[in-house]
Amino acid sequence: MASLQEAHAQRDELERLNEELTETNAGVMAMYAELTVEHKDVVERFSQEHEFALALQRTFLPTTLPQVPGAELAVRYLPAAATAEIGGDFYEAVTTRHGLLLAVGDVVGHSLQAAMVMGELRHALRAYAAQDHPPHILLQHLDHLLGLHQPGWTATVCIVLVEPGNTRLHIANAGHLPPLLLTPGTAPRYLSEHGPLLGLGLPQPPATAHPVPPGSRLLMISDGLIETRDTILDERLTLMAATAAAGPEEPDALCTELLDTFGTEPEDDIIIFTSRFSPPPHR
Structure with a gap:
């Protein structure tokens, strides 16, 4: 029981x-x-x-590129993967009294606010360029703008001013990746001019002049093209220089080649800005 x-x-x-x-x-x-x-x-x-x-x-980005005799321009912009936050990469091309001004920049950080700061910088750059300031003064004005209206934000910007006639260019660089000069018959060369980040309130060194032989190409990028978590920057820069040197001469085709080679599933926004220069035709 x-x-x-x-x-x-x-x-x-x-x-x-x-x-x-x-x-x-x-x-x-x-x-x-x-x-x-x-x-x-x-x-x-x-x-x-x-x-x-x-x-x-x-x-906030340009919808067209200027038409300049003897200068061929092409650009590619690719946002980061859909799961990533929006970045502050930008580019600019504008004609001035002193020549063709090209710029690529990147606001440090990823957010909608970073994109807003980017838009403010780009529009300010156009306004300052219309006043015919030299490249390093343009950078100093942008630095002052950040400190005054966007304290705490920093940005990298590389400015290239191509003289009328396309035989010489001037580079001022505030912490950005150096532009790559591809000259016929010589090895590719990074034009490594260095200045401090924008937003730190530090003076920018004057621009450095470089000759531009006919047929030369210039490549400007944002770091999203070559920087990833598991790569070494110098090695990627060397690889990109070799790829560009062996790539198509035509700027638009070169953009496509570099994007196909380095731009798969980007972790950050990508900008590829290429130019090819020759003397303008005589009238």
């Missing part, structure tokens, strides 16, 4: 535990369903915000 009562007690206990387990499972499944819905909402909201940020960022 005692054994029978013990068996009934064990059965009742098992049934009670089973009911509790069933209720617990139901609660867990309900919580999972709720979290799944919330996660889906978060993903959709992030996707919408990311698309909005990309659209806004594109409005």
Whole structure:
């Protein structure tokens, strides 16, 4: 009799535990369903915000490139992968009284605010360039602008001014990757002029002049093209120089070649800005 009562007690206990387990499972499944819905909402909201940020960022970038006799220009802009935050990369090309001004820059950081700062810098650069300032003074004005209106933000910017006639260029570089000069018959060469980041309130050194033989090409990029977590920057720069030297002469085709080689699944925004120079035709 005692054994029978013990068996009934064990059965009742098992049934009670089973009911509790069933209720617990139901609660867990309900919580999972709720979290799944919330996660889906978060993903959709992030996707919408990311698309909005990309659209806004594109409005800050040039829609056309200037037509300059003897200068062929091409550019590629590729935003980072959809899961990454928006960046502050930008480029500019504008004609001035002293020649063709080219620029590539990158606001340090990834956020919608970084894109807003980028837009402010780019529009300020155009305004200052219209006042015919030399490249290093342009950088100092941008540095002052950041310190005054966007304290705490920093940026890298490389400015190249190509003289009328396309025989000489002047480079001022505030912490950005150096431009690559590809001259017919010689090895590719990085024009490594160095100045401090913008936003630090430090003076910029004067621009350095370099000759531009006919048929020379100039390559300016943002770091997203070659910098990844598991690579060494100097090695990537060397590889890119070799790839560009062996690549197409035509600027647009060279952009495509470099993007296909280095730009798969980018972790950061990519800008590739190429130029080819020759003496303008005589009139």
